[in-house]
Amino acid sequence: MSRKILVALGGVALALSLAACGGEGAGSDSSTSGDKPADLTIGVSMPTQTSERWIADGNSVKEKLTAKGYKVDLQYANDDIPTQSQQVDQMITQGADVLIIAAIDGTALSSQLQAAADKKIPVIAYDRLIRDSKNVDFYVSFDNYKVGVAQANALLTGLGLLKADGSKGTATGPFNIELFAGSLDDNNAHFFFSGAMDTLKPFVDGGTVKVKSGQTKIEQVAILRWQQETAQKRMEDLLTKSYNDGSKVQGVLSPYDGLSRGIITALQNAGYGTAANPMPPVTGQDAEIASVKLINDGVQNSTIFKDTRLLAEQAVIAAEAFLQDKTPTANDTKTYDNGVKVVPSYLLPVVTVYKDNIKKELIDSGYYTAEEVAAGQAK
Numbered sequence: 001m002s003r004k005i006l007v008a009l010g011g012v013a014l015a016l017s018l019a020a021c022g023g024e025g026a027g028s029d030s031s032t033s034g035d036k037p038a039d040l041t042i043g044v045s046m047p048t049q050t051s052e053r054w055i056a057d058g059n060s061v062k063e064k065l066t067a068k069g070y071k072v073d074l075q076y077a078n079d080d081i082p083t084q085s086q087q088v089d090q091m092i093t094q095g096a097d098v099l100i101i102a103a104i105d106g107t108a109l110s111s112q113l114q115a116a117a118d119k120k121i122p123v124i125a126y127d128r129l130i131r132d133s134k135n136v137d138f139y140v141s142f143d144n145y146k147v148g149v150a151q152a153n154a155l156l157t158g159l160g161l162l163k164a165d166g167s168k169g170t171a172t173g174p175f176n177i178e179l180f181a182g183s184l185d186d187n188n189a190h191f192f193f194s195g196a197m198d199t200l201k202p203f204v205d206g207g208t209v210k211v212k213s214g215q216t217k218i219e220q221v222a223i224l225r226w227q228q229e230t231a232q233k234r235m236e237d238l239l240t241k242s243y244n245d246g247s248k249v250q251g252v253l254s255p256y257d258g259l260s261r262g263i264i265t266a267l268q269n270a271g272y273g274t275a276a277n278p279m280p281p282v283t284g285q286d287a288e289i290a291s292v293k294l295i296n297d298g299v300q301n302s303t304i305f306k307d308t309r310l311l312a313e314q315a316v317i318a319a320e321a322f323l324q325d326k327t328p329t330a331n332d333t334k335t336y337d338n339g340v341k342v343v344p345s346y347l348l349p350v351v352t353v354y355k356d357n358i359k360k361e362l363i364d365s366g367y368y369t370a371e372e373v374a375a376g377q378a379k
């Protein structure tokens with residue numbers, strides 16, 4: 001009984017405070033701090049549903065915001081830049097109060113962001129930094145340079161040049177490796193590649209690893225839109241052009257699990273993956289379930305696990321801060337210069353997953369079940 005009265009009084013207090021704010025609703029040009037969550041809409045723009053990670057990200061962000069009572073407008077853009085621009089435009093005209101955006105092309109949303117700024121809608125860049133605009137208010141991501149370092153270290157460990165603890169391994173090489181990078185229009189691709197190349201450099205300079213194709217510049221090794229098929233095709237071309245003399249590919253730096261699966265398919269089609277002709281270590285990123293199975297089966301070397309649940313949580317914390325007219329807390333205010341300004345960021349740590357820590361990192365943490373890993377499919 002007394003609880004009911006308290007709830008009723010709370011409702012009256014809320015109604016009075018809303019009235020005091022002049023009843024400004026969602027999408028108005030002014031403060032949202034007095035609004036009820038149910039009156040506030042968060043626009044969430046994700047790049048594509050072809051990669052599992054973005055589905056997991058979208059779902060996590062939506063669930064967490066919905067649980068707090070907010071309305072969510074979640075859209076996926078099929079990796080098509082005009083579609084994403086249009087979806088963001090629509091979110092703005094339909095009165096979004098905050099935008100959370102994982103951009104396809106980090107430089108393509110300037111006019112949308114200007115429209116958002118004109119309506120005082122805060123913009124949070126989600127995992128991928130939006131470039132060349134002053135209207136990016138916050139960035140949530142992982143330490144992307146360290147992702148690249150971790151990928152290179154996993155490759156060196158797979159080759160036996162390093163031990164799992166990072167100390168010098170017993171192998172001497174020289175090993176033939178090939179390099180892949182992500183989409184050039186994704187700011188992250190550059191961070192991953194430079195982290196990896198800085199780590200590989202002493203080994204390349206010392207002659208223990210050799211990029212046999214000679215393709216070492218990001219422009220030569222990038223895969224537009226992070227497409228699996230494009231990576232498969234490039235690996236096939238490399239095999240035909242640079243390994244037609246009986247030499248073998250002994251390691252591949254791959255920045256994303258989808259690309260890794262394309263690369264592995266090309267290698268399998270060329271006869272790799274037998275006792276006489278073993279699959280070289282191929283790295284990855286995102287702990288996609290199909291790749292986790294490949295790691296568990298000893299086919300793919302490793303992946304970098306980025307817990308999308310934690311990233312979603314940070315995005316929600318930042319969105320809520322903006323809705324309450326507060327400034328979200330950053331833990332990095334130096335690294336992410338988008339060409340116009342340094343965007344305050346919240347960066348999360350990453351974990352390298354090999355076969356022997358799948359259980360600890362992915363199953364015990366509840367990210368996947370053991371059955372999902374065995375099947376290579378998430379429920």
Ligand code: BGC
Nearest residue numbers: 051128186188226256285286
């Ligand atoms: C993300 C990676 C992802 C890649 C491809 C990058 O921006 O940071 O986690 O593998 O996009 O979707």
